[in-house]
Amino acid sequence: MALNGILPRAGFDVEAAVALVRPLCEDVRHRGAAAVREYTLRFDGVDLPSTLVPAQALDAALAALDPAVRSALEEAVRRTRLVHSAQLPAEIVTNVSGGADGSGRASGLTVTGRFIPVARAGVYVPGGLVAYPSSVVMNVVPAQVAGVAEVSVASPPQAQYGGLPHPVVLAACALLGVREVHAAGGAQALAMFAYGTADCAPADVITGPGNVYVAAAKRVLRGVVGTDGENGPTEVAIIADDSADPAHVAADLIAQAEHDELAACLLITPDPDLAGAVERELARQVPLTRHRERVQRALSGQAACVLTDDIDAALAVSDAWAPEHLEIQAREAAKLARRIRNAGAIFAGAYSPVSLGDYLAGSNHVLPTGGTARHTSGLSVFPFVRLVNVIECDRATLAATAPLIDALGGSEDLAAHVAAVRVRVP
Numbered sequence: 287m288a289l290n291g292i293l294p295r296a297g298f299d300v301e302a303a304v305a306l307v308r309p310l311c312e313d314v315r316h317r318g319a320a321a322v323r324e325y326t327l328r329f330d331g332v333d334l335p336s337t338l339v340p341a342q343a344l345d346a347a348l349a350a351l352d353p354a355v356r357s358a359l360e361e362a363v364r365r366t367r368l369v370h371s372a373q374l375p376a377e378i379v380t381n382v383s384g385g386a387d388g389s390g391r392a393s394g395l396t397v398t399g400r401f402i403p404v405a406r407a408g409v410y411v412p413g414g415l416v417a418y419p420s421s422v423v424m425n426v427v428p429a430q431v432a433g434v435a436e437v438s439v440a441s442p443p444q445a446q447y448g449g450l451p452h453p454v455v456l457a458a459c460a461l462l463g464v465r466e467v468h469a470a471g472g473a474q475a476l477a478m479f480a481y482g483t484a485d486c487a488p489a490d491v492i493t494g495p496g497n498v499y500v501a502a503a504k505r506v507l508r509g510v511v512g513t514d515g516e517n518g519p520t521e522v523a524i525i526a527d528d529s530a531d532p533a534h535v536a537a538d539l540i541a542q543a544e545h546d547e548l549a550a551c552l553l554i555t556p557d558p559d560l561a562g563a564v565e566r567e568l569a570r571q572v573p574l575t576r577h578r579e580r581v582q583r584a585l586s587g588q589a590a591c592v593l594t595d596d597i598d599a600a601l602a603v604s605d606a607w608a609p610e611h612l613e614i615q616a617r618e619a620a621k622l623a624r625r626i627r628n629a630g631a632i633f634a635g636a637y638s639p640v641s642l643g644d645y646l647a648g649s650n651h652v653l654p655t656g657g658t659a660r661h662t663s664g665l666s667v668f669p670f671v672r673l674v675n676v677i678e679c680d681r682a683t684l685a686a687t688a689p690l691i692d693a694l695g696g697s698e699d700l701a702a703h704v705a706a707v708r709v710r711v712p
Contacts, residue, residue, distance in 0.1 A: 295657070296588050298548075298655075311503060319337070330445070343456060362646050394682055397676070400673070401674075404672065406488075408480075410425075413471055419458035428665060428669075438486065473506075493652065494652065512669060515658060517653070519656075522609060523554060523611070534639075541639070547580050547583035556600060604629070606628075607628075630655070
């Protein structure tokens, strides 16, 4: 289904931002901490002699944390750890069988797949319009579950907090036992993680959401370090039929629009009566929400209602758009969810709102945007581990395999490859 340019989505030109970000990253590569300090002063209005947050600031933030927020964070950590621990793959041992004759006999050749964590991860937590302690949980917990020995967090400095990241972000780091936190934001923070500075050792992997410049930095730095997806402005699609509660649908559209005026919100329904009811609910609920101006800009800029012939067409529209978040508020929602191919995360049923996934479902809220759910997954333990195969072969099996290597190596005119086998099994 060709819907590009028809369905709403915020402009997010990463390639244009790359031209601005590339020289910044190169500057950090060559000048290190001095460059990070200059960019922090320019973009954040804070002059920091070091990006490192003092340990006492982490402890003080945790001590001052609202007990209700701490309790919620602790439960979010528990649930997120539970879900991500279940993702950890076991070592895979394969006994490669049989010769070319297909006899199927067990051979003396085994391939063992080991999943090995990276040594060091850099986690980026944005500072934007609001503080995101939940993003600390969503990035740090998968790294810890994967077995990463060193996890470092960077978040933009805030002038109103003495040049430190937001206190609730610091508190979340302390709660998770992260002792290395940097007051650094944007592309310069990612370049700091990639190349290292006097304050920060280089990381093997960088994860975390951010603005277009953070996404551009990931594109520039990919290959120097591993990265997760280029996460852009948030988005939600809601597939709803006549069984949906229009007040629920409207509330969930508003909740997504609250993130950012570039948020994209899509209602897909075969029921025109529901569409009208949701429109009336939006008119009622939007003026009552705290961030109504931001919500109104998002809903007027990147929102639409798609009327379809039936629920099958609604599923097809959603798959074509490939939303970051997909809610299904319809009959047999769980069955419909199994038919979806393209979505960052799917929330099935009236009592599974995106807000649950943002905080306490245990799933990850760092998800692919901009249609990249067609080929990219949400954050998990996998960006923090690598599959390394260990190959073991005995002499008899190598001898049995040698004629096949003779043939393939000869076809590629790589005689030394063949010789490396034949010197062992003439």
